[in-house]
């Protein structure tokens with residue numbers, strides 16, 4: 001991690017009707033770090049990610065990405081920016097009627113990069129190899145386990161070589177061993193692709209394993225930001241409750 005900021009969010013606000021979800025969010029993502037966003041259900045984590053990728057528009061506030069103020073970009077500039085930010089959806093969002101190969105080719109072809117057949121094949125093979133699933137290239141998503149589907153979803157995002165990765169609940173619905181595999185993969189992606197990442201999760205084991213820093217959202221703002229240990233070293237009841245609930249749940253499950 002270094003001191004270069006790749007995404008900077010200032011005083012971001014959004015409300016749905018009278019319901020204020022984000023109420024002045026400030027956050028910096030540094031180059032090369034994994035930043036984990038924690039928060040209870042409904043605190044606005046997904047809303048924040050959706051604003052970052054342009055699926056939702058904030059009521060006010062600024063986002064600066066790679067030195068450009070997002071609100072001031074033209075449509076064309078925004079499209080170029082979106083290619084630098086890869087979004088790995090919670091449900092992997094694979095196309096069930098396409099093979100793994102076709103799923104991976106899709107973003108390359110759609111973004112019309114004038115690649116040759118050979119270049120496409122190489123990119124698919126490399127992305128699959130980097131998530132450890134070369135052998136699944138001709139399989140259908142329905143033939144894969146939940147953990148494998150997550151990996152393919154991540155490979156499909158990585159194939160465009162984004163500078164920033166956004167992971168939405170990467171370990172949701174996976175068993176504890178598969179969760180460890182996915183955590184390791186997130187760390188490997190950081191090393192191999194030199195990405196900066198925002199990881200949204202409820203899973204404290206994941207937060208601890210991948211987070212260089214953790215940011216905890218409640219009452220519409222990041223109330224605590226720091227290393228995992230720094231964030232949870234507090235008497236704040238809401239933070240303690242979140243910590244205890246998570247680890248108690250995990251013990252119950254194991």
Ligand SMILES: Nc1ncnc2c1ncn2[C@@H]1O[C@H](COP(=O)(O)OP(=O)(O)OP(=O)(O)O)[C@@H](O)[C@H]1O
Pocket residue numbers: 016021039040041042043044045046047048
């Ligand atoms: N398009 C929308 N219109 C109206 N309300 C919305 C919309 N999107 C989100 N919300 C509301 O904003 C709040 C925050 O939602 P969000 O999905 O960001 O929560 P979250 O922190 O990601 O929760 P979870 O961990 O359960 O996924 C919720 O109360 C949700 O109902």
